Amino acid sequence: MIVGTGLLARSFMSRFATRSDTLIFASGVSNSHETSRLQFDREFEMLAAMRRDHTGRLVYFGSCSVTDDDRRHTPYARHKLAMEEFVVSDEGGLVVRLPQVVGRTENPHTLTNFLHDRIESGESFSIWANAERNLIDVDDVAAITEVIIAGMEPSESRVVTIASERSISMPALMTTFERVLGKKANYSLEEKGGRLHIDARFAQQIARQLGIDLGEGYVERLLRKYYGRPN
Template identity: 50%
Template structure:
């Protein structure tokens, strides 16, 4: 069963749309800049309603920014931590913390869509040169998470991420190459970000024949943005 209709929900539909033994909860607040209490309350209410109706495994998607000293105190991160606690109180639950997810989506709030839009439209933006961001392909999320669910993982919080991270400067420069255009940005000497623990994700990726290492970020960006050149 799938709850939600966004990027992550779509990635799991083929496997779980008609599976009543697993609930993929991929609905709620997706904008990490969100501050609306009403938005947070809507997710909380839907989450609790779904948990009460669930009889099998419950899978929830959180954020790796909970380990980022620069972002873990934001309203979004505080909300996600609370949702994790509610989910883990359920008897058979699994929480995946995700970094920056990349995929085909009209959502303007994803990091890569935001950067691509600013570059393509020559809109000025601020670039934190030392900030770190980790990317992962939504298709790889679905493959790896499904393997972990099938393996029986439960009662855990797992970072589902690739090893390492890019600086925002490296990310923007890569996307400039993909789009064949130069961005219009102000450099800000600031950091922030964290590197998720990718140990388990890499183990399963290797078993599935997915290469999360080497030039993975560039390969992911080329898959979704390279065709725009």
Template identity: 35%
Template structure:
């Protein structure tokens, strides 16, 4: 069973007919504009799912931003932390996946990649945080890695980071987009931002076995894959 209809939910469609697993991918979509009522809506939906499927494994998607010194105390991150703690206290069998910054074909326009792409393309001015970075990972790779863990029943009742080997600075992301668009961005640089700590030890061998290579060209290749033909 899959709960949700967004990009992450759709990438786990192979579990729609699975009887022993509930993939809960119906979370708050816009982390910057989220309000308390949306957080409560997600939690209440999860409680309802647990009541109806108490004998099934729950798969929940949290956020890698909990490792970001700037973002970790945001309302969105505190909500995700609350959801993690609720699941760990009330669900007999679960997998919690903290996802890096998801890149995908149907990623919402308010994601950082889409925001930067559109700002550079349209010549819109924006603030560039010099010390900020994001951990970019392809939704296709997220689906492959998480499915491997779910199907093999690894890391049960644990939090697992699903992320790239390293972060990419916003400055570098802008540079990649400028090169792809052949256009200089209209931005002002600010001495702000944070860098999340990275630990993907649990998934490195899995990624290798699946043919996923988090090499130096990975982020550029992912950006071109989803934004190169827009």
């Protein structure tokens, strides 16, 4: 069973839409800049209701921002951490922490959609000079998560991080995006940000077993897949 209609929900549709033993909760707050208590409470109430009505495994998508020095104190990160604690407090809860997920979506709040739209429009914007981000393909998230679920005991609860092997600085990400689009971006640098602290070794080992290369060149391949110009 799948709750949600967005990017993550669609990526799990072929694998879990008809399974009654697993509930993929891919709904709720997706904007990392959200500050509304009303929106946070709405997501919790929905998740709690699903937890009560479903006896199988519950899969919830957390955020790597909960361990990020730049963002872990934001209302969004605090909310996500509270949701994680709720999910794993019961048997059969799986939290999958994710970085910046990339795929085909109209959501303007994703990092890559924001950057793509600003570069294409020529609109000026600013980025944090010292910040790092980690990008992951939504298709890879679904494939790796399926293996993780298959390897868990029915009553087991855990938190797992899925991320690529190399985080990228925002200036380097801009350079890569410019190369993919063949167009210069109109941006300025703010002396803000810091390094990411992500440990995704378990998921990366599964990726290698699946033949998914999350290493060198992954970010550029990912951007070309979803934003590259047709030949």
